[in-house]
Amino acid sequence: MTAGTAPSTRWPAIPKDLRGLAVRPNMVDYDASRAAFSWDEARHALAGLPDGGVNIAYEAVDRHAAGERAGHEALRFIRADGTARSLSYAELAEQTGRFAGVLHGLGIGRGERVFSLMGRSPELYVAVLGTLKNASVFCPLFSAFGPEPVRQRLHLGSGRALITTRALYRRKVAQIRDELPELEHVLLIDAEGLPDPGTLDLAELMRDAQPLETVSTRAEEMALLHFTSGTTGTPKGAIHVHDAVTAHHATGFFALDLHPDDVYWCTADPGWVTGTSYGVIAPLTHGVTTIVDEEEMDADRWYRILAEQHVTVWYTAPTALRMLMKAGADHAAGHDLSALRFVASVGEPLNPEVVVWGQEAFGQPVHDNWWQTETGGIMISNYPAMEIRPGSMGRPLPGVEAAIVARDPDGKAVLRNGEAVLVTEPEGVGELALRPGWPSMFRGYLHEDERYRRCFAGGWYLTGDLAKMDADGYFWFVGRGDDVIKSSGHLIGPFEVESSLMEHEAVAEAGVIGVPDPVAGEVVKAFVELRTGWQPSEALKLDIIGFARKRLGPAVAPRLLDFTDALPKTRSGKILRRLLKARELGLPEGDTSTIESPPGRYPGAPA
Ligand code: AMP
Numbered sequence: 001m002t003a004g005t006a007p008s009t010r011w012p013a014i015p016k017d018l019r020g021l022a023v024r025p026n027m028v029d030y031d032a033s034r035a036a037f038s039w040d041e042a043r044h045a046l047a048g049l050p051d052g053g054v055n056i057a058y059e060a061v062d063r064h065a066a067g068e069r070a071g072h073e074a075l076r077f078i079r080a081d082g083t084a085r086s087l088s089y090a091e092l093a094e095q096t097g098r099f100a101g102v103l104h105g106l107g108i109g110r111g112e113r114v115f116s117l118m119g120r121s122p123e124l125y126v127a128v129l130g131t132l133k134n135a136s137v138f139c140p141l142f143s144a145f146g147p148e149p150v151r152q153r154l155h156l157g158s159g160r161a162l163i164t165t166r167a168l169y170r171r172k173v174a175q176i177r178d179e180l181p182e183l184e185h186v187l188l189i190d191a192e193g194l195p196d197p198g199t200l201d202l203a204e205l206m207r208d209a210q211p212l213e214t215v216s217t218r219a220e221e222m223a224l225l226h227f228t229s230g231t232t233g234t235p236k237g238a239i240h241v242h243d244a245v246t247a248h249h250a251t252g253f254f255a256l257d258l259h260p261d262d263v264y265w266c267t268a269d270p271g272w273v274t275g276t277s278y279g280v281i282a283p284l285t286h287g288v289t290t291i292v293d294e295e296e297m298d299a300d301r302w303y304r305i306l307a308e309q310h311v312t313v314w315y316t317a318p319t320a321l322r323m324l325m326k327a328g329a330d331h332a333a334g335h336d337l338s339a340l341r342f343v344a345s346v347g348e349p350l351n352p353e354v355v356v357w358g359q360e361a362f363g364q365p366v367h368d369n370w371w372q373t374e375t376g377g378i379m380i381s382n383y384p385a386m387e388i389r390p391g392s393m394g395r396p397l398p399g400v401e402a403a404i405v406a407r408d409p410d411g412k413a414v415l416r417n418g419e420a421v422l423v424t425e426p427e428g429v430g431e432l433a434l435r436p437g438w439p440s441m442f443r444g445y446l447h448e449d450e451r452y453r454r455c456f457a458g459g460w461y462l463t464g465d466l467a468k469m470d471a472d473g474y475f476w477f478v479g480r481g482d483d484v485i486k487s488s489g490h491l492i493g494p495f496e497v498e499s500s501l502m503e504h505e506a507v508a509e510a511g512v513i514g515v516p517d518p519v520a521g522e523v524v525k526a527f528v529e530l531r532t533g534w535q536p537s538e539a540l541k542l543d544i545i546g547f548a549r550k551r552l553g554p555a556v557a558p559r560l561l562d563f564t565d566a567l568p569k570t571r572s573g574k575i576l577r578r579l580l581k582a583r584e585l586g587l588p589e590g591d592t593s594t595i596e597s598p599p600g601r602y603p604g605a606p607a
Helices: 030-036 039-043 056-065 089-105 122-133 147-156 166-179 202-208 244-254 273-285 299-308 318-327 352-362 449-453 494-501 538-552 577-585
Strands: 073-078 084-088 113-117 137-141 159-164 185-188 222-228 236-241 263-266 289-293 313-316 342-346 367-370 402-405 430-434 460-469 475-480 485-487 490-492 507-517 521-530 560-563
Touching: 039 244, 056 089, 056 122, 056 244, 056 273, 073 089, 073 122, 084 089, 084 122, 089 122, 089 202, 113 122, 113 147, 113 166, 122 137, 122 159, 122 273, 137 147, 137 273, 147 159, 147 166, 147 494, 147 538, 159 166, 166 185, 185 202, 222 273, 244 273, 263 273, 273 289, 289 299, 299 318, 318 352, 342 352, 402 460, 485 507, 485 521, 490 494, 494 507, 494 521, 494 538, 507 577, 521 538, 538 560
Parallel strands: 073 289, 113 137, 113 159, 137 222, 159 185, 263 289, 263 313, 313 342, 342 367, 521 560
Antiparallel strands: 073 084, 222 236, 402 430, 430 460, 460 475, 485 490, 507 521
């Protein structure tokens, strides 16, 4: 399966006909909408605080709770047994006000960081919005992280409070708590009157709290902190501000085509940016009903939810769609999916096969879209009323200018007179770049100004992805421009994995790459050089993998591991992951003139 394939006769374009669409799309003419759009106008679609400030939670909850939609179902949680519980906009306003009151009562204030480590439970939604109401900053963590990634992020983000479950606290936080002096409060959502030592019972605090009115925040004030991974160094804390809600709302309108009566389901994990931008904020700003499945993915369960909850708009991910496709059409049989009018996907390359298979499974193609933690919201998308070219990410949103920037052999943007040189010939590959200025653009990496500045060159934000654009302005993903790994939609920094592996007593050095996987897109593979005195064995391999899983969690630890007696390195000692990958996949090795260790010594290298 290949993604990012150029338009071909193998995957002919899928035309769209307005007459075939059950609901008139929000955008019927792409070019006209782009021409008419401005971010200033988009801000008018929101209410704004009475004193001129902007607060995400006010746009998502308060303004609906104060109006006609107060009684409308905001969130519908589906429990393991399939039964549902709901919160209306009015109830959500009350609960989030209470949560803000809890934080206030604990002395947590403006700009201070509140972290979450949990699955999709009602408390999570209340915590995200309640934190924003209190003018504090919300930072979600992925619950499949092991103790080390959790510790590192809480430390980097100076987390003052953490909301989690008893089980996750015991497994991942209790043993690192001493290393986190700034973490004053741990709130358990399931303490049931008996919090662990050093933790608080959130339910009890909520009962006793005074609900707080949304605190006024400025548009440019920090609201969200999302950690993402780079090729080197520590994870990066991408800073987003309250004005991001303008982009969440506008992209919910254009790219997800949200209409007020929609029943919308976003399957993203709440630990990643999609879980916040499109799992919480965007749908609530549109006043729709959002389905939240409290369980993990299961093909039958998912088809049942789509059918029984009458989901109209579904936002999911390529890995999940590939799993459904693999499970087979039998699972879809017997489920009435006639309510479903729009299916979108994000996070990794979406194979043309899957786009087309959508027609068979859901009666419509899957609409791919592209964005990343730093962009805060969807930037490139396929729309209900625009022809789909299977394998393409679509075209830039109104208000978003995207281009392909030429790169030199070192991977740096080519500049001429201070301006980035654009690749203008159709199909020419370069780095996907965006013109800064959209409201959900990250405003910095926490405490890392230089790293932030390096993301911009010649008037563009450089995304780190390689892409091409066809003659009609459709963008096609080609690959990552760096060594970062995407596994089941999760971005994994090789450096973080290598560092953990090297803490194993037998490991001298490690190099980590992503290798293709038909379902997860990529899986993590490690190459390990052993310390003197250690011999490779199957038992040692399992021991090292087990060690990494315990520290990093199963989603991040390597699934595959090979021993090697010489990792390829540059003369300056940097591991050449690019070369490890080329050898693993039997691809051309490219320029090897900077290599320090002799090429080809590593076992398994193609002759
Ligand atoms: P994250 O910051 O974790 O959301 O990851 C963002 C990265 O995921 C992007 O820079 C891409 O490498 C990849 N990605 C996201 N959406 C797509 C897509 N539609 N097609 C291909 N890659 C994607």
